[in-house]
Amino acid sequence: MATLSIKGVRKSFGSLEVLKNIDIELEDGGFLVLLGPSGCGKSTLLSIIAGLEPSSGGDVTIGERNVNNVHPKDRNIAMVFQSYALYPTMSVRRNIGFGLEMRKMPTPERDAAVKKAADLLQIEHLLERKPGQLSGGQRQRVAMGRAIVRDPDLFLFDEPLSNLDAKLRVEMRTEIKRLHDRLGTTIVYVTHDQIEAMTLGTKVAVMRNGVIQQFADPQIIYEQPANVFVAAFIGSPTTNFLNGTLEATNGLLSLRHGGGSLDLGGLQQDVGAFVGRPVVAGIRPETLQVAETGVSGTVEVVEPTGPDTMVILNVGGQMLTARLGSRDRPKLGQAMTLSVDARAVNLFDPDSGDRI
Amino acid sequence: MAQTRSSSKLLWDVVAYVIMIGLAIICVFPIIWTFLTSIKVDEDIVTREMVYFPTRFTFDNYVKLWFQSSYPTLVANSLIVTGLTVLICLLTGAIASYSFSRFNFPGRTQLMLGYLVVRMFPAVLMIIPLFIVMRQVGLLDSTVGLAIAYTSFLLPLFVWMLKGFFDSAPKELESAARIDGSTRIGAMLRIVVPIARNGLVATCVFVAIAAWNEYLFALMLTTSQGSRTWPVGLQLMVGEFQLPWGMLAAGGMISILPVVILFAIVQRVMVAGITAGAVKG
Ligand SMILES: Nc1ncnc2c1ncn2[C@@H]1O[C@H](COP(=O)(O)OP(=O)(O)OP(=O)(O)O)[C@@H](O)[C@H]1O
Ligand SMILES: [Mg+2]
Helix, strand or coil: CCCEEEEEEEEEECCEEEEEEEEEEECCCCEEEEECCCCCCHHHHHHHHHCCCCCCEEEEEECCEECCCCCHHHCCEEEECCCCCCCCCCCHHHHHHHHHHHCCCCHHHHHHHHHHHHHHHCCHHHCCCCHHHCCHHHHHHHHHHHHHCCCCCEEEEECCCCCCCHHHHHHHHHHHHHHHHHHCCEEEEEECCHHHHHHHCCEEEEEECCEEEEEECHHHHHHCCCEHHHHHHCCCCCCEEEEEEEEEECCEEEEEECCEEEECCCCCCCCHHHCCCEEEEEECHHHEEEEEEEEEEEEEEEEECCCEEEEEEEECCEEEEEEEECCCCCCCCCEEEEEECHHHCEEECCCCCEEC | CHHHHHHHHHHHHHHHHHHHHHHHHHHHHHHHHHHHHHCCCHHHHCCCCCCCCCCCCCCHHHHHHHHHCCHHHHHHHHHHHHHHHHHHHHHHHHHHHHHHHHCCCCCHHHHHHHHHHHHHCCHHHHHHHHHHHHHHCCCCCCHHHHHHHHHHHHHHHHHHHHHHHHHCCCHHHHHHHHHCCCCHHHHHHHHHHHHCHHHHHHHHHHHHHHHHHCCHHHHHHCCCCCCCCHHHHHHHHHHHCCCCHHHHHHHHHHHHHHHHHHHHHHHHHHHHHHHCCCCCC
């Protein structure tokens, strides 16, 4: 177990700058989720932490030790790759025990350790098979087994669940969470699935084009996204953005938009300087509710999804998605009013996109 | 409709088989003829009337070739040269093609192309300079010298072929091995080489067959019994005796044996490689 500290890490491939000045501090036993769209540099950052790629600058510290010039084999980390990277010529047993074999652990102890890991992941019956004879989920477990058998300072997971079907993914997600609770090892976990990020992470770093947009607790990321990108990236369906002008009458804030005025009493932000200026309001679909007052518009699309009904409302030319209960099935073209919980609204500066 | 389709399919099958059988006969006939010649008695070989199917058989040609000529030495020399060539290629080429496959160093592309350029020139063009170089370093008329000469044009083939096999082994496997505690070389030997094993064997066999059968360089670079290889020695027999057809045929038969055996190995390995290719899924 160890802390992880990344300071000013940069990475360029030739003239292509992939990581720009990454700063991350993770406490001992923490679970950091790196979240971001494809190609934003998540895997590259993981490779740098693992020592597989040299960084172009900056420091990586694991525990108290600066590992900039330490070989991957001496960093005492374990990694699960997106493609699992099981050694195809070796049995599952040898795959899991390979790290111990390399570290010259005597065979009886190694067998015991492999058995313990296999028990934990319920793959004892697969030990003699070759990776080619396993299903995707089983391979995923073997890859996990290969990581946990080593008792490393730090786990690195690169999208370990992205090859699994939806049901298995949910199961394995729970299993990883349980594993983390049980082992308490520091974990860095890459994903572009925001549900994984929210459920697993004790800290989430949202990345875009090699820059960390926000590094905070998952709840903060959800409730107070640092900018429009984070607000749009987290949440499904995505956050609504309502353009308008911020107004204050008798100390009461409201947003004047194309379809009327929205009362913002209870807003959690200090927005004094923006009164009278254009702002963007980020409104989560799940905070909207059918009501007498609020934003009004006409129903454009109704999408029942089972537990919920997604309704897209045309509010003075701007589209607003609401996640309503399964009983709320408005008709197309019908007029509708939705209440907005102002405490859950975030206002953004339309020029920079940052949260005010 | 169905009738015509199946009858035209039958026609195509027949045509295809006729062509393939014809090709097979063209390929196999010389070998059969050589074999028949090698077991004919002398009177049946040079005759007024062609003897297609001999009625008298003898292994005299084999016995004479093996016990009364320098043929065993020739074969031994060939084996040594072939073995040395494969060994040099394996030791240098495997590491070279691994680094071509994995590292991106300056001049990498140019170097790889340079390897190919060697093979663009006809062998005849390289023989004279090679001869002069070999004479100056004192490697003329030695098995080592010949093996090095073979390496000069077989190594590029070896490196390029093997690079393909290394390329197809996922890089992440080595990353995993390095995290698990291997060095780069260790990861290559423990993880990549076993995966590319079939390719490695196949590549070695191709090089071995090429070295085993090579004639031109061997003719130019060897001058004595001590290092001469079988293709050259066999050819020289034509002068020494007066066209000993039976013995030449026997020599031919013996010398294709290793090639046949090697091809049998490659073929099995190749088939195994195709069926065991399930690395990811
Ligand atoms: N070896 C390399 N040479 C050049 N560019 C590279 C190399 N590896 C990665 N890149 C580039 O770096 C950027 C980040 O890649 P990276 O693999 O870290 O993305 P990612 O966030 O992991 O994406 P994904 O979610 O698709 O896995 C990409 O634009 C990619 O093209
Ligand atoms: Mg990636």
